Amino acid sequence: MSGETPSRLAYLHDLDYSVVQQCMHCGMCLPSCPTYLETKLERNSPRGRIALMRAIADGRMEVTKEFGDEMYYCLGCLACTTACPAGVNYPELFEYARAEVEHQDVLFTPERRFWRWLTLRQLFAKPWLLHLAGRMLWLYQASGLCGLIRRAGLLRLLPVNLRELEPSTPRVERRFSCELIAPVEAPRGEKRHRVGMLTGCVQDLVFASVNRDTVEVLRENGCEVVTPRHQGCCGSLQAHNGDLEQAREQARRLIDQFAVEEVDAIITNAAGCGSHLKHFGNLLADDPDYTVKAKKWDAKVRDISQWLVEIGFRAPRAPENETEPVKATYHEACHLCHGQGISRQPREVLRAVPGLDLVELDNATHCCGSAGVYNITQPEQAGKLQREKVEAITATGASVVATANPGCHLQIENGVAGTVTVRHPVSLLAEAYRREDGS
Amino acid sequence: MQKLSASFVEELRNIAGEESVLTRAEDLIPYGFDGTAAMREEATCVVLPRSTGAAADVVRHAVAHGVPVVTRGSGTGLSGGSLPVPGGIVLCLVHLDRILEIDTANLTALCECGVITKAIDDAIAPHGLFYPPDPGSMKISTIGGNVANNSGGLRGLKYGVTRDYVMGLEVILPSGEVAWLGSKCVKDVAGYSLKDLFVGSEGTLGIITKVLLKLIPRPEAKRTLLATYDSMQAAARTVSKIIENRIIPSTLEFLDRKTCQCVEDFAHVGLPTEAEAIVLIETDGHETVVPAEAEAMARIAEENGALSVERARDEEHAVMLATARRSAFAALARIRPTTILEDVTVPRSRLADMVAFIEETAEKYQLEIATFGHFGDGNVHPTVLTDETNGEEMDRVHRAFSDIFDKTIELDGTITGEHGVGLAKKPYLDRQFGAASYALLGQVKEALDPGNLLNPGKIFEAKPAEAVA
Numbered sequence: 001m002s003g004e005t006p007s008r009l010a011y012l013h014d015l016d017y018s019v020v021q022q023c024m025h026c027g028m029c030l031p032s033c034p035t036y037l038e039t040k041l042e043r044n045s046p047r048g049r050i051a052l053m054r055a056i057a058d059g060r061m062e063v064t065k066e067f068g069d070e071m072y073y074c075l076g077c078l079a080c081t082t083a084c085p086a087g088v089n090y091p092e093l094f095e096y097a098r099a100e101v102e103h104q105d106v107l108f109t110p111e112r113r114f115w116r117w118l119t120l121r122q123l124f125a126k127p128w129l130l131h132l133a134g135r136m137l138w139l140y141q142a143s144g145l146c147g148l149i150r151r152a153g154l155l156r157l158l159p160v161n162l163r164e165l166e167p168s169t170p171r172v173e174r175r176f177s178c179e180l181i182a183p184v185e186a187p188r189g190e191k192r193h194r195v196g197m198l199t200g201c202v203q204d205l206v207f208a209s210v211n212r213d214t215v216e217v218l219r220e221n222g223c224e225v226v227t228p229r230h231q232g233c234c235g236s237l238q239a240h241n242g243d244l245e246q247a248r249e250q251a252r253r254l255i256d257q258f259a260v261e262e263v264d265a266i267i268t269n270a271a272g273c274g275s276h277l278k279h280f281g282n283l284l285a286d287d288p289d290y291t292v293k294a295k296k297w298d299a300k301v302r303d304i305s306q307w308l309v310e311i312g313f314r315a316p317r318a319p320e321n322e323t324e325p326v327k328a329t330y331h332e333a334c335h336l337c338h339g340q341g342i343s344r345q346p347r348e349v350l351r352a353v354p355g356l357d358l359v360e361l362d363n364a365t366h367c368c369g370s371a372g373v374y375n376i377t378q379p380e381q382a383g384k385l386q387r388e389k390v391e392a393i394t395a396t397g398a399s400v401v402a403t404a405n406p407g408c409h410l411q412i413e414n415g416v417a418g419t420v421t422v423r424h425p426v427s428l429l430a431e432a433y434r435r436e437d438g439s
Numbered sequence: 440m441q442k443l444s445a446s447f448v449e450e451l452r453n454i455a456g457e458e459s460v461l462t463r464a465e466d467l468i469p470y471g472f473d474g475t476a477a478m479r480e481e482a483t484c485v486v487l488p489r490s491t492g493a494a495a496d497v498v499r500h501a502v503a504h505g506v507p508v509v510t511r512g513s514g515t516g517l518s519g520g521s522l523p524v525p526g527g528i529v530l531c532l533v534h535l536d537r538i539l540e541i542d543t544a545n546l547t548a549l550c551e552c553g554v555i556t557k558a559i560d561d562a563i564a565p566h567g568l569f570y571p572p573d574p575g576s577m578k579i580s581t582i583g584g585n586v587a588n589n590s591g592g593l594r595g596l597k598y599g600v601t602r603d604y605v606m607g608l609e610v611i612l613p614s615g616e617v618a619w620l621g622s623k624c625v626k627d628v629a630g631y632s633l634k635d636l637f638v639g640s641e642g643t644l645g646i647i648t649k650v651l652l653k654l655i656p657r658p659e660a661k662r663t664l665l666a667t668y669d670s671m672q673a674a675a676r677t678v679s680k681i682i683e684n685r686i687i688p689s690t691l692e693f694l695d696r697k698t699c700q701c702v703e704d705f706a707h708v709g710l711p712t713e714a715e716a717i718v719l720i721e722t723d724g725h726e727t728v729v730p731a732e733a734e735a736m737a738r739i740a741e742e743n744g745a746l747s748v749e750r751a752r753d754e755e756h757a758v759m760l761a762t763a764r765r766s767a768f769a770a771l772a773r774i775r776p777t778t779i780l781e782d783v784t785v786p787r788s789r790l791a792d793m794v795a796f797i798e799e800t801a802e803k804y805q806l807e808i809a810t811f812g813h814f815g816d817g818n819v820h821p822t823v824l825t826d827e828t829n830g831e832e833m834d835r836v837h838r839a840f841s842d843i844f845d846k847t848i849e850l851d852g853t854i855t856g857e858h859g860v861g862l863a864k865k866p867y868l869d870r871q872f873g874a875a876s877y878a879l880l881g882q883v884k885e886a887l888d889p890g891n892l893l894n895p896g897k898i899f900e901a902k903p904a905e906a907v908a
Contacts, residue, residue, distance in 0.1 A: 021776040026474045026769045027515040030579045031555070040487070040533045041466070042514065048469030055468050066465040085705045085769035086778075 011100035012057045022088045023050045029080035046080035068101040077367035078338035098242035120243050127232030134205040138172040170206040177204045180212040185225045192222030196258045196266040201233035202406045203270045213430035214269045221313045228257040236276030251280045269304045271405035275339025277301045305345040316432035318354035329361040329398040333405035337365050349425045353432045362392045370411035390415040454496045461485040473514040473521045476779045477827040482523035487531045491648045499615025507892050510642040512581030518861030520641045546654045552583025569657040571598035575765045583647045589639035591857030596815030597689045607651030608634045613888045642894040644887045658723035662733035663751035666740040667714035673744040674716040675791035678814045680739045690721035691815035698811040701770040706763035767811045775824035783847040784818040784856030796846045797821045804839040818856035860898045
């Protein structure tokens with residue numbers, strides 16, 4: 001390639017053209033796409049977006065701000081991937097397209113650049129910094145400072161979009177995963193497997209107890225659990241937001257922390273991470289030092305419910321004194337059902353919990369609007385999806401909704417406002433094991 | 440590219456609303472195609488009116504300025520019929536999407552043209568009613584598009600096609616006038632059956648905005664079978680025997696081995712991938728008749744060389760099998776970059792000959808062709824798996840299809856059973872029509888659309904539009 005046509009189209013051109021060509025624009029994706037259903041405009045549909053990507057790859061269209069906006073209007077929920085009979089690799093197209101948008105900087109504003117730098121390159125790139133920020137947030141929330149500031153009206157100093165978000169800031173847990181989980185934990189009873197445990201970033205700060213429950217459940221099922229300290233973000237946040245370079249960096253760092261050869265599986269309990277973690281092979285395909293390692297890694301990654309069903313997990317015994325059954329329903333995280341094709345296993349886990357009466361949720365696979373940081377970047381569309389989800393949950397009459405992704409967890413929790421309890425399926429299972437002992 | 444004048448576009452915005460007129464490249468590129476492979480045309484302007492009145496005003500305005508109008512629904516057509524016309528506007532009617540009336544006394548439904556086909560059946564099912572036509576894209580295709588293409592589906596053999604359910608239509612004429620054609624009466628012979636002229640007219644005569652549909656009682660029982668064969672001829676024998684035994688199943692679908700493999704790869708419903716042909720058989724109707732018919736058909740299949748006959752476990756399994764079949768066309772896209780689908784149709788008794796000829800043709804031109812389709816009504820979908828960027832191979836593809844069309848006509852068939860002519864089959868239409876009937880097309884077009892502004896150049900080449908200032 002000549003010097004004067006530099007990497008203008010590098011990212012979409014890097015992509016094997018056959019991935020774009022795979023879309024035969026039959027339209028089967030349209031009814032699955034939340035943004036198309038909202039506007040009924042082709043550009044807001046999967047095949048429309050792919051048509052734009054193809055136009056860029058063909059040199060028929062420039063990468064414009066409009067294109068950038070479109071790529072960020074897409075939730076990345078991947079419902080189209082499930083709907084697509086032709087097997088288009090939309091996740092890859094979507095990540096490359098966002099990377100292209102960032103590469104060309106068509107959405108540039110000083111604030112946007114600052115926030116991207118702070119989150120993608122600092123907070124979620126440096127585990128110690130994220131922990132520090134987490135501590136400070138915990139202090140802010142636990143000390144009462146938070147209430148004081150709210151009462152004093154100091155939040156007015158924040159820009160409006162952040163101010164609106166402040167009340168929905170997740171509660172940070174007092175203790176993070178490294179304080180709750182030992183580097184190596186022995187199984188209860190006979191050792192049948194040795195697994196690595198991913199603690200994640202948001203999960204680590206906000207749902208460290210879900211991580212603890214995951215370890216408990218693994219131990220109950222003959223797994224020795226190895227948990228490297230201070231793992232940090234897996235890079236899915238960066239990859240989904242157009243920073244593939246940083247995502248690669250974090251993938252390498254994560255791989256280095258695990259002795260992949262020495263474990264039977266690497267366990268994640270966050271859907272958004274899992275669907276990213278299973279594709280390090282593609283992400284690092286051009287890195288000769290990591291190509292082989294990344295492929296081995298991919299083959300080992302399992303979502304917790306997937307792993308439990310695979311090894312034939314033990315159903316908890318019903319406690320002696322029967323209690324009133326609890327009605328529960330299950331919301332499928334997009335990156336579990338569409339991203340990883342895992343639908344059956346979490347339900348199997350839930351059905352095994354004694355005293356839990358599982359009822360199906362209408363449109364269980366529809367996105368709740370969380371979609372990574374979508375609820376921050378596109379609050380209107382995210383809010384609409386959240387309302388639809390909450391209505392469906394309310395209609396079931398369930399008092400518990402289970403879901404296996406921190407983003408969905410927070411989004412639904414904010415939506416149901418205390419009327420329904422949100423739990424990770426693995427926490428419900430862990431609790432059932434604990435109840436066996438009468439505790 | 441011919442550009443539309445700024446004042447013309449400005450007036451469109453006044454009529455349809457600012458938000459409803461698209462002119463930016465990012466908005467237009469996704470309207471440059473429909474569901475047809477390897478066909479693209481740049482759109483100049485897309486208008487998405489919110490009411491029939493606005494749509495009529497758009498048509499009047501366009502015609503007054505000599506601007507062509509291409510009507511579009513969800514853009515799932517398979518003959519390029521809704522591809523934009525250079526210098527024209529695309530009139531996309533997806534927002535006209537209300538079901539206006541379900542008349543349970545007269546068994547009819549009145550829908551706006553943009554209602555999704557499956558949404559109609561979903562809405563009437565609680566009333567115990569049924570709308571049988573089920574094109575492969577029914578989850579997203581619009582009823583207006585179905586009527587404009589006279590779409591078929593899996594149930595054609597027993598229940599017929601879209602035309603058999605259209606009792607009335609509202610259409611916008613090129614003058615901008617809105618005409619109502621037909622009635623709720625089962626018997627209605629007042630004047631020419633004008634509605635029938637518009638069914639299958641592919642947007643070339645008028646713009647369908649409302650559809651009055653005939654509904655029938657919902658069958659209470661259904662049984663689904665899956666039979667496998669070591670040859671298409673053996674499968675065809677079963678089909679003939681079933682019909683000879685005076686059983687008319689609601690579905691008789693076949694898939695060849697390659698199609699089966701692709702579908703299974705997508706849908707994971709446990710289709711056998713080793714057999715040369717599989718036949719999906721469904722019968723529906725009264726609870727006392729259906730099980731007996733299903734057993735009779737299973738026996739006929741077994742007696743006529745089926746390798747295996749499997750019965751669907753339950754309703755869910757049956758739906759899974761039918762849904763998997765519906766995905767056949769798109770699932771075939773897994774193999775090669777470009778998937779070109781045809782839909783030649785022959786009298787049922789000639790179907791095995793047709794399939795054999797397709798196999799020979801694939802061999803002759805060294806092409807990969809998968810075949811599936813509707814055994815019951817003779818409608819075959821030979822699907823070429825190719826690469827549109829390979830000119831030499833595409834040349835062979837065109838020659839192969841040309842041969843297949845000739846053979847179809849020789850077998851008293853038709854070059855398109857349910858997809859329409861559009862652009863894709865336009866070059867072959869005159870082979871099927873005699874000179875007199877081909878000329879008739881032009882006469883009808885000229886009578887209704889003298890300016891040749893409604894979807895010009897589709898189906899056949901009408902006389903060029905007169906220049907209007």
